[in-house]
Amino acid sequence: MSAVTAADAAAPAAPPPRRPVAVRARGARVWDERGREYIDGSSGAVCVNLGHGVPEVLDAMRAQAERITFVHRSQFAHHAVQDLSAEILSIAGPGHREVVYTNSGSEATETALRLALHHHAADPARAVVLTQFPSYHGMTAGALGVSGHPPRRRHLDALHDGSATTVPVASGDPGRLLPGLADWRAAFARTGPERVAAVLLEPVGGAASGACEVPDEVLRGLRDLCDASGALLAVDEVMTGFGRTGWWFGHSRSGVTPDLVVTGKGLSAGYTPIGACLVGDRVLPNRPATDLAFGHTMGGNPLSAATALAVLAYTREHDLPGRAERAGAVLREGLAETAASVPFLGAPRGRGLLLALPVHQDAEGFARAPLAARICAAAERNGLIVYPAGVDHRYQAVLVTPPLTVDDADLRELLARLRAAVAEVDA
Numbered sequence: 001m002s003a004v005t006a007a008d009a010a011a012p013a014a015p016p017p018r019r020p021v022a023v024r025a026r027g028a029r030v031w032d033e034r035g036r037e038y039i040d041g042s043s044g045a046v047c048v049n050l051g052h053g054v055p056e057v058l059d060a061m062r063a064q065a066e067r068i069t070f071v072h073r074s075q076f077a078h079h080a081v082q083d084l085s086a087e088i089l090s091i092a093g094p095g096h097r098e099v100v101y102t103n104s105g106s107e108a109t110e111t112a113l114r115l116a117l118h119h120h121a122a123d124p125a126r127a128v129v130l131t132q133f134p135s136y137h138g139m140t141a142g143a144l145g146v147s148g149h150p151p152r153r154r155h156l157d158a159l160h161d162g163s164a165t166t167v168p169v170a171s172g173d174p175g176r177l178l179p180g181l182a183d184w185r186a187a188f189a190r191t192g193p194e195r196v197a198a199v200l201l202e203p204v205g206g207a208a209s210g211a212c213e214v215p216d217e218v219l220r221g222l223r224d225l226c227d228a229s230g231a232l233l234a235v236d237e238v239m240t241g242f243g244r245t246g247w248w249f250g251h252s253r254s255g256v257t258p259d260l261v262v263t264g265k266g267l268s269a270g271y272t273p274i275g276a277c278l279v280g281d282r283v284l285p286n287r288p289a290t291d292l293a294f295g296h297t298m299g300g301n302p303l304s305a306a307t308a309l310a311v312l313a314y315t316r317e318h319d320l321p322g323r324a325e326r327a328g329a330v331l332r333e334g335l336a337e338t339a340a341s342v343p344f345l346g347a348p349r350g351r352g353l354l355l356a357l358p359v360h361q362d363a364e365g366f367a368r369a370p371l372a373a374r375i376c377a378a379a380e381r382n383g384l385i386v387y388p389a390g391v392d393h394r395y396q397a398v399l400v401t402p403p404l405t406v407d408d409a410d411l412r413e414l415l416a417r418l419r420a421a422v423a424e425v426d427a
């Protein structure tokens with residue numbers, strides 16, 4: 001997620017607020033140039049999974065930088081890149097065979113979209129990508145073009161001709177925030193199953209839905225729908241990947257093997273830019289995906305690869321998925337208490353340390369001044385960084401996503417500052 005701002009939520013966009021100037025960060029804390037200390041309750045843009053300034057990662061970066069920072073993959077192979085691919089594929093498990101590197105999650109989404117279309121090249125009518133409403137898959141034109149995020153998609157529709165279709169909740173269940181299997185089945189039927197190139201979805205939403213979860217049975221049902229129709233199943237794990245949800249991937253618990261896995265953020269935990277698209281065995285089975293023209297100049301450069309390797313080694317060694325699950329349970333309890341203290345917050349949702357407090361506000365109030373953004377602004381005044389999320393008033397939420405290494409003292413302080421912020425808004 002790039003920063004979710006009040007301007008995303010409300011139209012027309014407001015001028016960006018002045019930001020404090022950050023000068024130092026350690027663990028789950030950031031300091032600005034005036035000496036103010038903040039708890040990083042958002043892990044930057046939900047990417048600083050290890051916390052700031054982890055010595056093992058900094059040492060690996062320094063060592064790699066001193067050896068070699070850049071070679072281009074058309075001229076040289078590199079051990080860090082090879083080792084990283086082996087590590088990612090071992091984490092992902094059977095069913096995946098290759099990794100294509102990018103510099104960001106958005107580019108990894110673009111890679112998945114291109115691979116899906118290449119895969120179906122012999123059948124050009126199969127060109128529709130189904131995504132859920134709401135969703136966010138990146139800022140580039142293709143990735144945003146398939147995102148169910150109207151405030152960010154504004155002005156982009158001219159570039160797209162119906163080849164991306166977002167699937168809303170239409171099944172008449174008033175409590176449901178994300179499409180269920182009946183909605184997906186209806187979307188396949190409406191589109192014509194023979195025209196669906198791929199389904200792309202986030203297992204737990206971030207910027208767009210504020211941590212709404214896709215139930216495991218929906219993921220399994222989608223796998224079946226894709227298999228029956230010949231479409232590929234792509235999961236966007238940019239925010240959920242590498243431990244954030246208490247599992248290595250957001251889809252892991254479901255037992256489903258996707259054809260394409262889009263990653264970014266947690267792969268390097270914010271230490272360097274990198275993204276990656278994992279390619280499943282069934283995608284383009286007769287040729288390496290890297291044969292296609294996927295060549296971001298910096299994609300998978302040795303420095304980013306060595307950094308990501310150190311991040312993944314740390315994640316394994318310190319069982320960060322397990323820590324996310326345990327810390328998430330403590331945080332969820334504290335968030336539930338905070339929510340119970342005011343009428344405008346709902347019970348926390350999400351998984352692991354990808355949690356959100358839903359904010360109740362009508363559409364008119366949301367359009368005028370989104371309450372989640374006000375809570376986040378009050379949090380910042382109280383020394384806590386958290387994000388507002390949600391494409392509209394139904395999904396509006398405060399995302400609470402500290403580093404997976406957050407300790408009990410950090411969590412207590414985070415909750416105290418959040419409660420102070422909520423009380424300020426309630427006053």
Ligand code: PLP
Binds near residue numbers: 105106107206237275
């Ligand atoms: N997909 C998801 C689910 C995201 O949350 C984001 C970023 O927030 C992206 C894709 C885009 O990643 P990036 O900002 O690295 O381009």
